[in-house]
Amino acid sequence: MSELVATRVAYGEALPEMGELFPNLVVLDADISKAMQTGAFRKRFPERSFNFGIAEQDMMAAAAGMATMGKIPVVNTYAVFAAMRACEQLRTFIAYPSLNVKIVVSHGGLAVGWDGVTHQGLEDMSIVRSIPNVTIVHPADAVATRKLLPQIIAHEGPVYFRLGRNPTPIIYPQDKEFVMGRAEVLLEGDDVAIIACGLMVSESLKAAEMLRAEGISVRLVDMHAVKPLDKAEVIKSARLCGAIVSVEDNNIFGGLGSAVAETLCEHCPVPATRIGVPDKFGESGDPDALFEKYGMSARHVAEAAKRVLKLKK
Amino acid sequence: MKTLESIAREIRCDIVKMVHEAGSGHPGAALSCVEIVTALYFSVMRVDPANPRWPERDRFILSKGHACPVQYAALARKGYFPVEELSTLRRINSKLQGHPDMNKTPGVDMTAGSLGNGLSCGVGMAIAAKMDGLPSRIYVLLGDGEVQEGAVWEAAMAAAHYKLDNLVAIVDCNGLQLDGFVCDVMDIEPLADKWRSFRWNVINCNGHDFEELIDAFRGAERCKGKPTVIIADTTKGKGVSFMENQCDWHGRWPTEEETDKALNELESAA
Numbered sequence: 001m002s003e004l005v006a007t008r009v010a011y012g013e014a015l016p017e018m019g020e021l022f023p024n025l026v027v028l029d030a031d032i033s034k035a036m037q038t039g040a041f042r043k044r045f046p047e048r049s050f051n052f053g054i055a056e057q058d059m060m061a062a063a064a065g066m067a068t069m070g071k072i073p074v075v076n077t078y079a080v081f082a083a084m085r086a087c088e089q090l091r092t093f094i095a096y097p098s099l100n101v102k103i104v105v106s107h108g109g110l111a112v113g114w115d116g117v118t119h120q121g122l123e124d125m126s127i128v129r130s131i132p133n134v135t136i137v138h139p140a141d142a143v144a145t146r147k148l149l150p151q152i153i154a155h156e157g158p159v160y161f162r163l164g165r166n167p168t169p170i171i172y173p174q175d176k177e178f179v180m181g182r183a184e185v186l187l188e189g190d191d192v193a194i195i196a197c198g199l200m201v202s203e204s205l206k207a208a209e210m211l212r213a214e215g216i217s218v219r220l221v222d223m224h225a226v227k228p229l230d231k232a233e234v235i236k237s238a239r240l241c242g243a244i245v246s247v248e249d250n251n252i253f254g255g256l257g258s259a260v261a262e263t264l265c266e267h268c269p270v271p272a273t274r275i276g277v278p279d280k281f282g283e284s285g286d287p288d289a290l291f292e293k294y295g296m297s298a299r300h301v302a303e304a305a306k307r308v309l310k311l312k313k
Numbered sequence: 314m315k316t317l318e319s320i321a322r323e324i325r326c327d328i329v330k331m332v333h334e335a336g337s338g339h340p341g342a343a344l345s346c347v348e349i350v351t352a353l354y355f356s357v358m359r360v361d362p363a364n365p366r367w368p369e370r371d372r373f374i375l376s377k378g379h380a381c382p383v384q385y386a387a388l389a390r391k392g393y394f395p396v397e398e399l400s401t402l403r404r405i406n407s408k409l410q411g412h413p414d415m416n417k418t419p420g421v422d423m424t425a426g427s428l429g430n431g432l433s434c435g436v437g438m439a440i441a442a443k444m445d446g447l448p449s450r451i452y453v454l455l456g457d458g459e460v461q462e463g464a465v466w467e468a469a470m471a472a473a474h475y476k477l478d479n480l481v482a483i484v485d486c487n488g489l490q491l492d493g494f495v496c497d498v499m500d501i502e503p504l505a506d507k508w509r510s511f512r513w514n515v516i517n518c519n520g521h522d523f524e525e526l527i528d529a530f531r532g533a534e535r536c537k538g539k540p541t542v543i544i545a546d547t548t549k550g551k552g553v554s555f556m557e558n559q560c561d562w563h564g565r566w567p568t569e570e571e572t573d574k575a576l577n578e579l580e581s582a583a
Contacts, residue, residue, distance in 0.1 A: 026441075026444075047444070048444075050440065050475075052467075052471055053467075053470070053471070053474075055467035055470070055471065057430070057433065057464045057467060058433045058436065058464060058467035058468050058470075058471055059433075060433075061430045061433030061434050061436075061437065061464070061468075062433045062434065062436045062437030062440070062468070062471065063437060064423070064433075064434050064437060065423065065433065065434035065435060065436060065437025065438040065439075065440075065441070066437035066438065066440060066441045067437075068372075068415070068422065068423060068434075068437075068438060069368075069437075069438055069441035069442060069445070069447075070368070070441070070445075071441050071444075073437070088427060088430075089430060089433070089464075092424065092426075092427050092430070093423075093424060093430055093434060096414075096424055097414075097415050097416055097423075097424045098416070
């Protein structure tokens with residue numbers, strides 16, 4: 001069993017170093033600084049740490065104001081609050097003027113589990129993906145989180161960085177290097193390509209293992225770059241394998257699956273299917289049990305791969 | 314040297330002409346805050362039209378962004394861009410968007426227009442100015458109807474919490490909003506008490522009187538340890554008799570005949 005670390009924890013651990021690297025970086029919280037793990041940063045840089053209380057809209061628009069003054073504000077909240085409660089502030093005051101604000105969210109997806117619908121960000125990637133100028137990065141594990149963070153902060157413009165609540169497997173070696181915006185190919189194969197993001201990459205690794213046992217070779221792609229999508233990798237996977245499965249912990253409408261399907265349709269149509277939250281609300285429960293119930297476990301990914309494989313000419 | 318009154322008159326004429334030529338816009342809301350905006354750009358704020366992004370400048374956020382013809386006219390009269398460009402308001406490819414856009418219009422410090430958000434942007438600017446030891450003061454102009462937005466009060470709380478004495482909110486109290494009188498649509502009174510209870514320094518003044526306005530801005534500058542709100546008593550559509558206190562003129566534009574009539578009135582008042 002690989003080591004389990006929540007991506008939000010990896011983020012919080014890396015944040016003080018970002019404070020050293022980027023003197024203009026400021027951290028904004030909305031009363032969930034403990035959950036967002038920003039305490040270490042606040043301890044090191046109390047004068048660069050601001051709590052706005054339970055007022056996400058104010059925090060988001062204040063970040064826009066700070067960015068106009070040359071700061072690099074990092075706002076911290078849950079996916080549901082960033083993408084919905086403060087959606088307009090994100091869209092009109094950060095994305096539209098393309099201000100240099102980093103929106104870091106935890107609690108993306110059904111994997112939030114026990115807290116239930118109010119705290120599960122099931123639509124956030126769909127909503128944010130429809131807003132121009134915003135880059136969306138959804139790292140697969142703690143290593144990717146730590147390695148992508150400095151690139152996200154160095155990137156000029158708004159970035160939506162989506163993290164998870166619960167400990168999830170570390171799939172990359174500690175010294176692995178990433179380039180923001182470029183997908184990582186975890187497994188080479190040519191029967192079917194699985195394109196996943198976030199913790200669904202590790203779920204897809206399990207699926208690939210199951211498929212390999214049945215003699216099916218899988219190309220597994222970690223698409224941390226949800227927007228702009230690494231289209232070249234999607235097209236390459238389609239050409240190499242001729243069948244695609246997208247896997248995400250977000251509504252299948254509008255998120256990674258939609259982005260992949262749009263690219264396939266326009267550039268290289270091949271049989272494809274999407275695994276993700278079906279167009280439904282979630283519920284409270286153990287994340288593994290929820291993934292089983294909502295058709296998002298490794299078993300479902302493997303079954304989907306076999307379905308598209310059959311459609312392949 | 315032009316008097317503030319004569320600049321205000323020019324700006325009023327600009328507003329009427331711009332909205333007429335654009336065939337859409339919000340003349341009433343722009344006319345009610347002409348003195349406020351004129352006082353800021355031509356007397357109070359430290360700005361440099363030759364260097365619109367001068368880091369140490371004061372900032373102005375038109376949170377009631379639909380009133381932007383007043384800001385565009387003031388910026389043009391101040392020398393940020395040619396006055397002739399005012400006639401491009403709301404046209405395709407224009408610098409002058411239907412609501413303020415910081416990347417398109419020289420001198421606009423913050424994109425604005427969706428009500429209730431400008432004060433939060435100002436809070437962020439004021440915090441950043443303090444962090445960097447900048448002398449910049451941040452001015453945010455809100456409508457009275459706008460304070461019905463809950464986010465205004467989130468920002469009001471944060472501004473007092475962070476003791477932002479470099480932040481000044483001005484509420485343009487013209488008593489009208491799109492659907493009618495503010496007191497009928499959703500009463501905001503007692504407004505001064507609300508701000509006081511949020512730990513703001515409150516100054517009331519006549520929003521069409523330059524002496525009172527400038528006194529109020531100086532008073533705000535003297536107040537340390539907390540933000541100031543200037544509650545400016547104004548008349549919607551001020552200066553054009555048939556637009557005054559008429560909520561129909563919130564989002565209506567004058568015909569050719571009405572434009573001539575309005576310009577005649579404004580010019581004869583000189």
